[in-house]
Amino acid sequence: MRSAALSVLLIAAGCAAPADAPRAQSATPADTPRAQTAPPADKPRAKVVPAVARPAPVAPAAREAPKPAATLDVAALTERLRNTDAIGLFTKLALKNQLDDLLQQVRAQHQGGGKDGVTALRQPYDMLVLKVLAVVQDGDPSLARTISGSREALWGILADPVKFNALA
Amino acid sequence: MTLSARAAALLVPFALCAAPPASAAEDPALLKDLTAVLMLLAMPCGGVLNAVRQADNAHIATCKDGSRYRVYVNAEGRAAAQKL
Numbered sequence: 531m532r533s534a535a536l537s538v539l540l541i542a543a544g545c546a547a548p549a550d551a552p553r554a555q556s557a558t559p560a561d562t563p564r565a566q567t568a569p570p571a572d573k574p575r576a577k578v579v580p581a582v583a584r585p586a587p588v589a590p591a592a593r594e595a596p597k598p599a600a601t602l603d604v605a606a607l608t609e610r611l612r613n614t615d616a617i618g619l620f621t622k623l624a625l626k627n628q629l630d631d632l633l634q635q636v637r638a639q640h641q642g643g644g645k646d647g648v649t650a651l652r653q654p655y656d657m658l659v660l661k662v663l664a665v666v667q668d669g670d671p672s673l674a675r676t677i678s679g680s681r682e683a684l685w686g687i688l689a690d691p692v693k694f695n696a697l698a
Numbered sequence: 699m700t701l702s703a704r705a706a707a708l709l710v711p712f713a714l715c716a717a718p719p720a721s722a723a724e725d726p727a728l729l730k731d732l733t734a735v736l737m738l739l740a741m742p743c744g745g746v747l748n749a750v751r752q753a754d755n756a757h758i759a760t761c762k763d764g765s766r767y768r769v770y771v772n773a774e775g776r777a778a779a780q781k782l
Contacts, residue, residue, distance in 0.1 A: 618731025620769060624738040624777040665734045 603687060604633075604697055607677065611662070616669025625665070628658055633688075633697075640691045648689050655685060725749075732759045732769055739779045741767060758782070 611617075611625060632654060639647035659681050667674035687693045729746045736743040736759065743761035749769075750758045756770035759779075766782040 617734060618727060620731045620771075620777050621734040621738065623771065623775075624735050627776045628738065661738055665738070 604684065607680065607684065610673055610676070611666075614666065614670045614673055616666050616673065621665055625662060628661070632658055636688050636694060640694055651688075652685065655688065656681075659684075728757070732757060735769055735777055736761070736767060736779055739777070741765075741779050741781070743767070 608626075608629070611622060617625070632651065635651055635654070636648060639651065659677065662677055663674050666677065687697070728749055732746040732749055733743065736746070742763065743759070743765060744763045746759045746761055748760040752758055752768070752770075756768060759767045759769050761767070768780045768782055770778055770780075772778045
């Protein structure tokens with residue numbers, strides 16, 4: 531009875547042992563030398579696999595990074611909209627009108643002082659960007675992607691008094 | 699009045715009647731442009747089906763929902779639309 535209880539305790543102790551140990555214990559006696567040599571073999575594998583895997587996803591990401599980095603400033607955006615064939619004359623004129631209106635509002639806020647005023651123009655700015663995307667995306671997807679990627683950069687220019695004044 | 703002059707006097711009115719109206723009703727690019735302008739101006743339209751050119755930079759646009767707009771460039775050089 532005591533020996534049986536001791537054997538049960540030993541088995542239970544073996545099951546509660548760390549993960550590596552049961553594998554080595556569950557391995558056949560013929561594999562024990564392998565089990566002994568396995569950890570050193572695993573270590574280089576552990577080192578090699580991440581080293582091989584990581585550069586692969588980084589490279590295409592690094593290659594794709596320059597594409598979104600092609601952001602526009604206000605002058606470049608105006609020029610692209612003026613030259614695109616995706617929209618007609620009336621649409622270009624309407625967009626120009628609304629862009630000029632927004633710029634006037636931003637200029638007034640900068641001259642009046644206070645960052646909160648410019649912040650309040652963020653929603654109208656976003657709406658204008660959405661309108662531009664809506665009319666351009668079908669005929670000029672490239673321009674639409676560029677505008678979409680430049681949204682934050684453009685707002686950064688408009689919201690900063692120094693950068694905004696440099697536009698004029 | 700010679701015969702040729704009489705023939706011309708009879709044929710010219712018919713020629714004028716048969717001539718197409720001075721409009722760009724079926725130009726898809728123009729219809730798309732006017733549709734986009736009305737959308738930008740927040741005018742309910744649903745899409746321009748027909749457009750008739752009135753004068754330089756002015757068009758009468760007929761929309762899918764039956765509304766009609768005069769789309770033009772005002773004195774300030776801004777694109778504008780007036781519901782008819």
